[in-house]
Amino acid sequence: MNRSLSQPADPAKRLILAAVCLSALVLPLSFSGGAVATPAIGRDLGGDAASLTWITNAFMLSFGSLLMAAGALADQFGRKKLFVFGLGGFIVTSLAMSFAPSVVGLDVLRALQGVAAAASLSSGAASLAQEFDGHARTRAFSLLGTSFGIGLAFGPLMAGVLIGQFGWRSIFAVIAAIGAVAFAFGVPRMRETRDPGATGLDYPGTVTFTATLALFTFGVIEAPERGWGSAPVVALLAASALFLAAFVVVETRAKRPMLELGLFRYPRFVGVQILPVGTCYCYIVLVVMLPLRFIGAEGLSEMDAGLLMIALSAPMLIVPMAVASLTRWLSPGVLSGIGFLIAAAGLFWLSGVDFAASRGALVAPMLVIGVGAGMPWGLMDGLSVSVVPKERAGMASGIFSTTRVAGEGIALAIATAILAALAHAGLARTVAGGTMASDGPGIDARIAEAAQRMTAGDVSHALAALPEVGRAALRASYAEAFTSLLHVLIVITLLSAVATFAFLSRAPAQDDEPGSRADGEARADVAVNA
CATH class of the missing domain: 4.10.860 (DNA Excision Repair, Uvrb; Chain A)
Incomplete structure (x- = not known):
């Protein structure tokens, strides 16, 4: 029997949905807020460029790599039980990070926080799949995706305000408090469910x-x-x-x-996995790297950087919901591909803007990128729901979420490495063509150190590593490298658009979905057309 939001159990289900969405909200808050806080953490605790990079990557790595395992554990031992463990652990580690004595200690806590986040997200999403059916289920997952968008939209601003008023440690204390509210409201009303066919991790x-x-x-x-x-x-x-x-x-x-590789025989399954990968390179990378540039290279305060980032993230509050209504006329695959094309146009526009000349000139291209990225973002959660039967909800959420989060971690690592390599090449050319001695003591190592420091938004230590170059030359080299990185992101985004059109633009055929029984087809149609 189909259960919907309009049945008598509606109030309790709404509170469960609100709690899961609130717990999902704090994950991107932690992710984007930690990125904005990195320069302030470096100023306060020191640490080398690699350890500062791990503030973001340690969280994303443990989070992404354990999502599928967490989904399997939720199916076996109980979704509520794992949600309690995951959200509780997330609250404890977040609070502990507000007292971290060193960057290395913070990195370790971030990795543990990622483990807890994986347990929380997988079990929470699987619980929603058990509570709601049909259109109500699709709407619930749409709200879950919107919660991520809200966290990404307001994470940089929240971090900027908190750093300006109370210091970077307050970010993690506030995140712990939000998690505690979700725990208090959701856990008492959540029912325990399991997959009777689960065989263990x-x-x-x-x-x-x-x-x-x-x-x-x-x-x-x-x-x-x-x-x-x-x-x-x-x-x-x-x-x-x-x-x-x-x-x-x-x-x-x-x-x-843990991952049924046979699913990759289905073009639409492959296409669904492309969507989060594409949004990583046209959106998530910028969520992390733009604040570092604004604060580190352009000298903006954390609060000003957070305000400017709203131009990129605010469309995530509107576009995902608005684009769902367009599926009455265009398929989700076509809409997603169009979104990638819009995002690529915004990236190209941004690559031609002088960041130092006018802050206002940055707003329009950032809005265009946000609108473009928001189109696939608003559709991919609904599309992912029908990948496997309802009884394997833990695996379903784990597969898609792993692609999203692991892709984010890999995309950030690759983009950071590309930017550091481009900055290194630019600084090497500056040194070789300038008046300073290009064969000075340890010049190659100092160029590498300066490039990594600039990539992490740490201008003061970059200057200390290469004082003969000067701040203006450092900023010029970094700006050139950042523009080249944007060109790389444009190419990847365009390739994502082509792949999305190829795999998702057509309507699903009778045998095009895994386990294409009538029940599975009905869920697929609901997910696509809602």
Whole structure:
């Protein structure tokens, strides 16, 4: 029997939905707020450029790599039980971070926070799938996606206000408080559900998948400083490739794998996974890297940077809901592809703006990017709901969320490495063509250090590493590198548009979806057309 928001249990379900959405809200708040706080944390606690980079990447790595495992655990041991563990752990680690004594200690806590976030999100999403059916279920997941958008939209501004008034530590205290509110309202009303067919955690799959992401991310982060051809970096990337191969073998042979690789035979399943990857490069990368540039290179305060970031993130409050109504006339795949094209146009516009000349000139292209990214963002959660049967809701949420979050972590690591490499090349040209001695003591190491510091938004330490270049030359080299990075993001976004049109523009055929029984087709139609 279909349950909907209009039935007698409606008030309790609404509170559960509100609690899960509130718990989802604090995840991007923690992500984007931590990015804005990185320069302030560096000024307060010190730390090298790599350790500052891990403030964001440690969270994203553990979060993304454990989402599928968390979904399987939720199916086996109970969605409510894992939600309590995950949200409770998130609150505790967030509060502990407000007392962190060092950058390394903060990095460790961020990794633990990511573990708790994975448990919270997977179990919360799976619980919603059990509470709601049909159109109500699609609306619930749409609100879940909107919650992410709100967190991303207001995270930089919230962080800027808090840093300006109370310091960076207050960000994590406030996040803990919001999580506590979600815990108090949601947990008492949530019912326990399990998958009776769950067989336990796929430990070999979990270990090999986590190792793949960890080694790859670590190798990419270390590459700008050590060099892509250095033995440690090559060893890390090679080990990552080996673990990836092992993961594929393990999942192919597992009786009930963490990730059913056979799903990739279905074009629409592949297309759904492309959507979060594309939004990573046209939107998420900018959510992290623009504040670092505004604060570090352009000298804006955290609050001013947060206000400026609203131009990028505010469309996430409107566009995801508005675009859903357009599915009456255009397919979600076509709308998503159009969104990527709009975002690519905004990126191209932004690449031609002089950041130092006028802050107002940045607003329009950032709005265009936000509108474009918001179109697939508002559709991909609904599209992902019908990937697997309802009974495998933990896996369903885990697969899509893993693609989204792991993709974000990988995209950030790659974009940071590209920017650092471009900044390094620009500084090397400046040194070689200037009046300073290009063969001074440790010049190559100092150029690499300055490039990494600039990438992390730490101008003062970049100047300390390369004082002979001067602030103006550092900013010019960084601006040139950032423009080149935007060109790379344009290409990736355009490729995402092409792939989206190819895989998702047509209506699903009778045999185009996994497990294409009538019930599965009905859920797919609801997810697409709601």
